[in-house]
Amino acid sequence: MNLPVLKAADFASDQDIRWCPGCGDYSILAQMKKVLPELGIPREKTVFVSGIGCSSRFPYYMNTYGMHSIHGRAPTFATGLKATRPDLSVWVITGDGDALSIGGNHFIHVLRRNLDINVVLFNNRIYGLTKGQYSPTSEEGQVTKSTPMGSIDHPLNPLSVAIAAEATFVARSLDAHVKHLAETLKRAAAHKGTSLVEVYQNCNVFNDGAMAYAQEKSQRLENTIELEHGKPLIFGTNRDKGIRQVGTQLEVVNLKDVAEDDLLFHDEKAMDPSLHFLLSRMRHPVMPEPIGVFRDVEGVATYDEQINDQVAAAKAKHGEADLNALFNSGDTWEVAS
Amino acid sequence: MSVQPEGQLIADKEISEVDGITVRLAGDSGDGMQLLGTQLTNTSALLGNDVATFPDFPAEIRAPRGTRAGVSGFQVQFANSEIFTPGDTLDALVVMNPAAMVTNITDLRRGGLLIVNEDGFDAKALKLAALTEDPVTEEIEDRYRVFKVPMTKLTRDAVKELGLGMKEADRCKNFFAMGLVYWLFGRSLEPTLRFIDNKFGKKLPDVAAANEKALRAGWAFGETTETFGITYRVAPAKLKPGTYKNMMGNQALAWGLLAAAKRSGKEVFYSGYPITPASDILHELSRYKHFGTRTFQAEDEISACCAAIGAAFGGAMAVTASSGPGIALKAEAMGLGFILELPLIVINVQRGGPSTGLPTKTEQSDLLQAMFNRNGEAPLPIIAAQSPGDCFDAAQEAWRIAVKFMTPVILLSDGYIANGSEPWKVPDVNEMEPIVVTHPPDAAEGDAPFMPYARDENLARPWAIPGTAGLMHRVGGLEKADGSGNVSYDPDNHQLMTDKRAAKIEGIANDIPAQEVFGEESGDVLVISWGGTYGACHTAIERCQREGLSVSHAHIRYMNPMPANLGDLMRSFRKVLVPELNSGQLRMLLRAKYLVDCIGFNKVKGKPFSVSELMDQIHEIADQPTPNDQHFG
Ligand SMILES: Cc1ncc(C[n+]2csc(CCOP(=O)(O)OP(=O)(O)O)c2C)c(N)n1
Ligand code: SF4
Numbered sequence: 022m023n024l025p026v027l028k029a030a031d032f033a034s035d036q037d038i039r040w041c042p043g044c045g046d047y048s049i050l051a052q053m054k055k056v057l058p059e060l061g062i063p064r065e066k067t068v069f070v071s072g073i074g075c076s077s078r079f080p081y082y083m084n085t086y087g088m089h090s091i092h093g094r095a096p097t098f099a100t101g102l103k104a105t106r107p108d109l110s111v112w113v114i115t116g117d118g119d120a121l122s123i124g125g126n127h128f129i130h131v132l133r134r135n136l137d138i139n140v141v142l143f144n145n146r147i148y149g150l151t152k153g154q155y156s157p158t159s160e161e162g163q164v165t166k167s168t169p170m171g172s173i174d175h176p177l178n179p180l181s182v183a184i185a186a187e188a189t190f191v192a193r194s195l196d197a198h199v200k201h202l203a204e205t206l207k208r209a210a211a212h213k214g215t216s217l218v219e220v221y222q223n224c225n226v227f228n229d230g231a232m233a234y235a236q237e238k239s240q241r242l243e244n245t246i247e248l249e250h251g252k253p254l255i256f257g258t259n260r261d262k263g264i265r266q267v268g269t270q271l272e273v274v275n276l277k278d279v280a281e282d283d284l285l286f287h288d289e290k291a292m293d294p295s296l297h298f299l300l301s302r303m304r305h306p307v308m309p310e311p312i313g314v315f316r317d318v319e320g321v322a323t324y325d326e327q328i329n330d331q332v333a334a335a336k337a338k339h340g341e342a343d344l345n346a347l348f349n350s351g352d353t354w355e356v357a358s
Numbered sequence: 359m360s361v362q363p364e365g366q367l368i369a370d371k372e373i374s375e376v377d378g379i380t381v382r383l384a385g386d387s388g389d390g391m392q393l394l395g396t397q398l399t400n401t402s403a404l405l406g407n408d409v410a411t412f413p414d415f416p417a418e419i420r421a422p423r424g425t426r427a428g429v430s431g432f433q434v435q436f437a438n439s440e441i442f443t444p445g446d447t448l449d450a451l452v453v454m455n456p457a458a459m460v461t462n463i464t465d466l467r468r469g470g471l472l473i474v475n476e477d478g479f480d481a482k483a484l485k486l487a488a489l490t491e492d493p494v495t496e497e498i499e500d501r502y503r504v505f506k507v508p509m510t511k512l513t514r515d516a517v518k519e520l521g522l523g524m525k526e527a528d529r530c531k532n533f534f535a536m537g538l539v540y541w542l543f544g545r546s547l548e549p550t551l552r553f554i555d556n557k558f559g560k561k562l563p564d565v566a567a568a569n570e571k572a573l574r575a576g577w578a579f580g581e582t583t584e585t586f587g588i589t590y591r592v593a594p595a596k597l598k599p600g601t602y603k604n605m606m607g608n609q610a611l612a613w614g615l616l617a618a619a620k621r622s623g624k625e626v627f628y629s630g631y632p633i634t635p636a637s638d639i640l641h642e643l644s645r646y647k648h649f650g651t652r653t654f655q656a657e658d659e660i661s662a663c664c665a666a667i668g669a670a671f672g673g674a675m676a677v678t679a680s681s682g683p684g685i686a687l688k689a690e691a692m693g694l695g696f697i698l699e700l701p702l703i704v705i706n707v708q709r710g711g712p713s714t715g716l717p718t719k720t721e722q723s724d725l726l727q728a729m730f731n732r733n734g735e736a737p738l739p740i741i742a743a744q745s746p747g748d749c750f751d752a753a754q755e756a757w758r759i760a761v762k763f764m765t766p767v768i769l770l771s772d773g774y775i776a777n778g779s780e781p782w783k784v785p786d787v788n789e790m791e792p793i794v795v796t797h798p799p800d801a802a803e804g805d806a807p808f809m810p811y812a813r814d815e816n817l818a819r820p821w822a823i824p825g826t827a828g829l830m831h832r833v834g835g836l837e838k839a840d841g842s843g844n845v846s847y848d849p850d851n852h853q854l855m856t857d858k859r860a861a862k863i864e865g866i867a868n869d870i871p872a873q874e875v876f877g878e879e880s881g882d883v884l885v886i887s888w889g890g891t892y893g894a895c896h897t898a899i900e901r902c903q904r905e906g907l908s909v910s911h912a913h914i915r916y917m918n919p920m921p922a923n924l925g926d927l928m929r930s931f932r933k934v935l936v937p938e939l940n941s942g943q944l945r946m947l948l949r950a951k952y953l954v955d956c957i958g959f960n961k962v963k964g965k966p967f968s969v970s971e972l973m974d975q976i977h978e979i980a981d982q983p984t985p986n987d988q989h990f991g
Contacts, residue, residue: 087832106674351603
């Protein structure tokens with residue numbers, strides 16, 4: 022059978038997009054529409070589930086099945102859906118407030134269960150939809166509507182949390198780096214298990230430029246480092262700097278002084294999450310921030326697979342389920358007419 | 359299977375034929391009273407008696423030993439006719455220690471049997487029970503027929519030859535007590551021997567042997583000792599012909615869900631977070647994976663409810679359950695389920711509240727929570743189960759309504775129903791009618807655009823599920839445009855959609871049976887009850903009717919919407935009495951909806967109504983002048 026070849030436009034719904042002009046969300050939407058046709062999954066088998074926030078309006082703009090749910094709970098809706106319908110490709114779209122504040126609990130649990138879904142976390146380090154309060158990823162001291170004297174909360178690092186929960190796929194990308202973003206989304210889709218992609222997303226209305234150090238082309242090469250499996254960690258406009266491991270710490274070194282072989286080599290397949298965790302601790306401005314795939318561990322059973330395997334195993338063991346037999350099992354007695 | 363009492367009776371002991379007996383077994387929560395009670399119930403059911411039970415235990419797993427707070431009790435009534443309650447006053451009370459005695463003795467009727475484990479009444483036990491002297495006083499001996507039995511010693515003697523440690527030996531004393539009780543009421547040991555063998559036979563043969571010896575020793579003690587001069591017999595009850603099984607409420611609920619799945623060609627997705635007294639539904643369903651049942655122990659109740667909605671979106675028969683505090687957490691998601699118009703069952707096994715309240719005690723105080731615990735205009739259908747066995751039917755009715763009207767349905771049970779048990783007539787699955795579920799098929803090229811919020815004659819929208827080509831659509835909590843379901847902030851549309859959703863739920867009244875009445879359709883007093891108080895109300899009203907009072911009974915199953923004839927029915931009586939285990943929640947709804955001034959009879963003690971207190975109340979109402987004559991006729 023010849024399947025129709027789909028284009029990005031086929032994944033666009035007929036709904037008007039209501040994000041602010043210039044919002045980073047547009048770019049993520051565009052890359053998603055570009056990537057999905059390449060996956061070869063029919064539109065009707067694709068479901069987007071989101072929570073609440075600007076980013077969480079995403080499903081309305083996709084011509085697939087979709088559910089815009091309640092604040093912070095998208096992973097739980099996805100769990101019920103995927104557990105009963107493992108045939109579907111399920112994407113969770115969430116924001117930093119949605120996933121890490123109200124939904125922090127569910128975020129951890131969906132990752133540790135390793136449900137076979139893809140979670141895309143739009144991190145703009147602010148609450149967009151409620152007009153600019155600080156979020157769990159806002160920097161200390163950030164002045165917002167609700168923190169006129171500066172935020173006193175210590176920010177949460179979503180990738181550290183995810184790696185601590187032993188998520189099997191963890192990556193970071195940028196709304197402005199469209200090629201990298203598309204590539205990362207594709208890698209996430211290919212992973213079996215929960216894949217988490219944190220996307221630095223610019224909220225140009227309430228937190229403009231918060232991640233400019235990583236987003237701006239001119240600064241990106243100095244302030245970020247692209248992870249590649251099996252390769253040494255090298256960065257800088259002139260690729261003249263690297264990352265070396267000393268004991269339990271990472272440090273920036275100059276390649277003039279240190280040989281490439283002595284640098285840290287990235288192993289995204291390592292089952293032990295310790296090094297991935299160390300990478301997640303690299304923060305601007307002390308260190309370049311890694312982008313790309315931190316962790317892509319294979320062969321870990323998924324929740325949906327296992328819940329359905331147990332059903333299949335029980336059916337194989339007990340044979341065709343028979344309600345009459347169940348109802349008449351155990352101690353019964355007869356009352357004669 | 360026919361079950362005969364064991365052994366031959368000694369001729370010099372009198373046998374007394376009685377209609378029914380109410381026994382309560384009480385001891386420390388570590389004494390195995392619940393096991394003892396369950397066994398006695400099962401055995402009595404197998405003998406053909408009608409049975410009704412009421413377990414009552416502390417909220418703590420290891421409550422302080424020997425104290426009043428640690429007392430665990432199990433009450434069972436077995437009778438030779440149909441009964442609806444575990445009984446008011448006790449004919450017999452078995453107590454293992456002084457704390458159990460002092461906390462239960464007031465329920466024993468004058469002249470009733472008090473069987474005391476003498477060995478449990480030492481100085482230490484008295485102290486733990488905060489007593490300065492032996493509670494088995496002369497006054498007690500005058501008032502009741504007291505039998506002191508050194509159960510601990512006799513149990514030790516009985517298992518001596520097995521060489522068990524003292525602790526292990528003492529653990530068998532509940533089986534000794536059981537043997538004695540069985541002898542006293544002519545119950546067969548056989549079902550319990552089978553139980554012991556099944557439970558311990560293979561894994562712990564020593565324990566099995568010890569329990570068996572203790573059980574038989576208890577029986578033999580009754581038979582040989584001079585202590586007891588009389589034993590009792592209760593003939594089988596005349597129930598409707600058929601095969602019966604003793605059922606607990608939570609189990610019946612789980613089985614009802616399986617039956618509903620079968621009738622609708624679906625598989626169950628059940629998600630829950632452990633909470634008393636709802637957990638057993640999760641435990642029970644987890645055993646039936648071969649029926650295609652998927653159970654999900656979520657990280658909290660919010661997750662449980664949301665996961666169920668996700669599964670419903672995917673086309674599963676989705677169910678979530680909790681008790682009051684957990685239902686509070688599910689509230690936001692229930693509102694979403696309502697506006698998404700997806701079928702879902704949300705079960706609330708109510709317990710004493712507010713907040714954590716009395717987790718192991720029963721109450722009916724979540725009715726208003728079920729009615730109103732959502733933001734915005736979000737009415738949901740509510741069904742209340744009335745007895746353990748009825749949970750089976752209520753679960754299926756909830757699912758029938760959920761799919762026919764595309765809505766979440768709230769199913770109310772309570773701790774009294776959930777843990778209580780009664781004989782359940784095993785249905786024939788082949789005779790069950792199907793519950794029709796349809797999912798629209800793939801759309802063909804050139805079909806009109808799919809309208810996810812188009813409505814059928816019941817105002818239900820289509821249940822189009824992911825995977826169906828051409829029907830791609832997005833649902834969400836934002837208000838939807840009529841028909842297309844697209845996001846709409848249009849004021850008139852919001853009014854229209856609010857009205858349509860409300861009309862859909864209201865319309866369920868045309869799809870449910872008219873309110874039945876037990877007794878005349880008009881008269882002096884109408885008692886309106888709901889949920890787990892059915893048995894006590896029914897029994898009280900039946901007795902009042904026999905006494906010649908003009909009283910009728912309407913037990914409501916459909917709490918929202920209520921049956922269409924209910925208002926007229928209320929107005930056909932001079933007085934309406936609404937007994938509830940809360941401060942007047944149904945009464946408030948009835949008064950608001952029908953403008954009839956009902957009289958409340960309310961109790962919030964974590965305890966069910968007794969038949970006698972209800973009868974007293976009905977008498978009092980019947981004797982009073984009529985406050986609402988204006989509604990009469
Ligand atoms: C239960 C609940 N609490 C609060 C809100 C209000 N609310 C909506 S979105 C949001 C924060 C969104 O922030 P984020 O997840 O970072 O998404 P963004 O809008 O920045 O994309 C809040 C607090 C809500 N909708 N529901
Ligand atoms: S408020 Fe910020 S995140 Fe929301 S749409 Fe506007 S720019 Fe985007």
